[in-house]
Amino acid sequence: MSNHLNQQELEHLYSDAVTTIQSQMDFQSAVKQLEQAARAGHGKAALFLSELYFQGxxxxxxxxxxMYWQNLATMKA
Incomplete structure (x- = not known):
């Protein structure tokens, strides 16, 4: 199960992605990290993605x- 991340790994993935977005570095990779974390059950990552897409x-x-990411976040909450 190499795809399965524990909560600590998810939190780290989320934090790295948020830092990358805020520093305007490799944004595409950061979004992919957020998506990976969100699909693995990290609700904050899904909410963050939802906000990014709502605001552009x-x-x-x-x-x-x-809406997809917001719904996913709601299911994970």
């Missing part, structure tokens, strides 16, 4: 993606 913050504004 360094991603193209996409209400469908925003």
């Amino acid at each position: 913050f360094r991603v193209e504004r996409d209400s469908q993606k925003a």
